[in-house]
Amino acid sequence: MIYTENALVDNKPVFAVYGGLSTSPNLRDMNGKEVDSYVTMLDSLEVGKEAYKERRQIYEHLRINNHKEELLHSTDWLIVTEITESDILNLAKSVICDDDFEVDLFVNAKLSNPVKKSFIKR
Secondary structure (H helix, E strand, C coil): CEEEEEEEECCEEEEEEEECCCCCCEEECCCCCEEEHHHHHHHHHHCCHHHHHHHHHHHCCEEEECCEEEEEECCEEEEHHHCCHHHHHHHHHHHHHCCCCCCCCCCHHHCCCHHHHHHHHC
């Protein structure tokens, strides 16, 4: 994994390049300076740990498998593009009948990643 960072030092841009295995606890630059791999990944992908915690439950129900987007339904993974009318009606029934059913308002502007936009729009 390669991570780049920039900062202003004495009003001049300073760039750093860190590298290491994604399984390593730290990434290191050429001078030996280290950054935490886990924190760096979360900050890069999710805008931090708090955002990841908020979205974690969603991620447990979504995945990409063999280049196909899948949604977990009970114990079965359904390919999003193959969801049937029955699946949609069951979802509608859950929305109406389940007291603990929750859904977030879809706001396209909140989706910065085009892959996420594609996945969630379907």
